[in-house]
Amino acid sequence: MIYSPQAARQAAEYAARALGFSALGVAPADAAQGTHLADWLAAGMHADMAWMERHLPARQNPQLVLPGVRSVIMLTYEYARTDAREVQGRIARYAQGEDYHKLLSAKLADIDETLQLYGGQQRYFTDSGPVSERFFAARAGLGWIGRNGLLVRPKMGSYCFLACVLTTLDLPYDTPMSNHCGKCHRCEQACPTAALQNGCCDARKCISFHTIESKSPTGVVLGDRMYGCDICQEVCPWNTPQQETEIDPHLLMTAPLSRLSAQYLRTLSDDEFERLFAGSPIRRIGLRHLCNNIQQMS
Ligand code: B12
Structure with missing residues (x-):
C-alpha cells in the first residue's frame, strides 16, 4: 500500500489528541542509545530488577521487539501535579488514581488501529515493554533528560507518563531539544x-x-x-x-x-x-x- 508519511503521522496526531495525550513526537528506531544503560546495569544500579538485565538486548535494539520497525512514536499523558493526601503517608502522584497501564493501553490500541489503515504494523507499550522510553522521548523532541533522570518538558515539567508505539512506517522524525537543567542541582x-x-x-x-x-x-x-x-x-x-x-x-x-x-x-x-x-x-x-x-x- 502506498501511503504518505506525513498523512500517517497526522492521523496518529489527531488520534492522540482525541484520546487525551498531551504531546506526540517521533524518533528514528535506529537512534544510537550509547552505553548508558549497559553501564548502569554493570554498576548494579538496577538492584534486584533482574528483568532489566534480561531485556538489555531488546532495549538497545527495537528490531528485536518489532522486526522491521522504523519509527518510535512517543507520547506523553499528564497525571496530577498536586499531592491529594491530606494525612500522614504520601503516595506518588502517578499512583493517585487508576492504574495507567490499563488506561493507556486501550488508547494505544486505538492509535495502532489508525496506523494499520496506512499499512503499518505496530507494537505499543507504556512502562510494559523492553523500550527505553525516556531515551526515545528525548530523541523525539518531547523534552530533555534532567539531572533527576526524568524527561523534563519546557512548559509542562516532568509530571507525565510516557507511552510508545513502535511502527514499521517511516514517519517524519522530530529534532531533539537541548538540555535546560543548566547549573541547577x-x-x-x-x-x-x-x-x-x-x-x-x-x-x-x-x-x-x-x-x-x-x-x-x-x-x-x-x-x-x-x-x-x-x-x-x-x-x-x-x-x-x-x-x-x-x-x-x-x-x-x-x-x-x-x-x-x-x-x-x-x-x-x-x-x-x-x-x-x-x-x-x-x-x-x-x-x-x-x-x-x-x-x-x-
Ligand atoms: C526501571 C524504572 C524505574 C526504576 C529505576 C529508575 C531509573 N532511573 O531507571 C525505579 C523503580 C527506581 C523507578 C522510579 C521512578 N520512575 Co520509573 N521506570 C523504570 C523503567 C521501567 C525503565 C527505566 C530504565 O531503563 N532505567 C535504566 C536507566 C539507565 O535508563 P534511563 O534513565 O531511562 O536512561 C536512558 C536514556 O535516558 C539514556 N540516557 C540517560 N542519561 C543519559 C546520559 C547520556 C550522556 C547518554 C548518552 C544517554 C543517557 O540512556 C538510557 C538508555 O537508553 C521506565 C519505563 C521504560 N520502559 O523506560 C520507567 C519510567 C522511567 N519511570 C517513570 C516514573 C514516573 C518514575 C518515578 C517518578 C515514579 C515515582 N514517583 O515513584 C520514579 C523516579 C525515579 C527517578 N528519578 O528516576 C516514568 C518517567 C516519566 C518521565 N517524565 O520521565 C517511566 C518512563 C514510566 C512511564 N512509562 O511513564 N523507575
Whole structure:
C-alpha cells in the first residue's frame, strides 16, 4: 500500500489528541542509545530488577521487539501535579488514581488501529515493554533528560507518563531539544538518600524502588513516603506549571484514600485492601509490602 508519511503521522496526531495525550513526537528506531544503560546495569544500579538485565538486548535494539520497525512514536499523558493526601503517608502522584497501564493501553490500541489503515504494523507499550522510553522521548523532541533522570518538558515539567508505539512506517522524525537543567542541582541535593548522581538514578538507594519494586524490607528510611517518591520532581523548577493542564479524572485520588492515614491503612484486612485499592497501581505491591513501607516510615 502506498501511503504518505506525513498523512500517517497526522492521523496518529489527531488520534492522540482525541484520546487525551498531551504531546506526540517521533524518533528514528535506529537512534544510537550509547552505553548508558549497559553501564548502569554493570554498576548494579538496577538492584534486584533482574528483568532489566534480561531485556538489555531488546532495549538497545527495537528490531528485536518489532522486526522491521522504523519509527518510535512517543507520547506523553499528564497525571496530577498536586499531592491529594491530606494525612500522614504520601503516595506518588502517578499512583493517585487508576492504574495507567490499563488506561493507556486501550488508547494505544486505538492509535495502532489508525496506523494499520496506512499499512503499518505496530507494537505499543507504556512502562510494559523492553523500550527505553525516556531515551526515545528525548530523541523525539518531547523534552530533555534532567539531572533527576526524568524527561523534563519546557512548559509542562516532568509530571507525565510516557507511552510508545513502535511502527514499521517511516514517519517524519522530530529534532531533539537541548538540555535546560543548566547549573541547577536541586534534585540531586534534595534526594534524602543521595540516589541521584550525574544524571543517573541508583535504584539501590531510590525510595521509589524500595517502596514499589523491592521484594523485602530494606532498611532505607522512607520519611513520609508510603508508595513511590516525587521529591526529585517536587523541587524541580520546571514543575512550576506554566501551562494550565486538565487531568484525566481517572488519575485523581478517591476521597476515602485521600483521608485514610498510614497508620489506619496498616490495620486493613486483605479484603478491605482489595476493595480500597481495586484498579490502583498500589494493589500490585500487596498489603504486606504496603505495611512494611509504613513500618519503615520515620
Ligand atoms: C526501571 C524504572 C524505574 C526504576 C529505576 C529508575 C531509573 N532511573 O531507571 C525505579 C523503580 C527506581 C523507578 C522510579 C521512578 N520512575 Co520509573 N521506570 C523504570 C523503567 C521501567 C525503565 C527505566 C530504565 O531503563 N532505567 C535504566 C536507566 C539507565 O535508563 P534511563 O534513565 O531511562 O536512561 C536512558 C536514556 O535516558 C539514556 N540516557 C540517560 N542519561 C543519559 C546520559 C547520556 C550522556 C547518554 C548518552 C544517554 C543517557 O540512556 C538510557 C538508555 O537508553 C521506565 C519505563 C521504560 N520502559 O523506560 C520507567 C519510567 C522511567 N519511570 C517513570 C516514573 C514516573 C518514575 C518515578 C517518578 C515514579 C515515582 N514517583 O515513584 C520514579 C523516579 C525515579 C527517578 N528519578 O528516576 C516514568 C518517567 C516519566 C518521565 N517524565 O520521565 C517511566 C518512563 C514510566 C512511564 N512509562 O511513564 N523507575
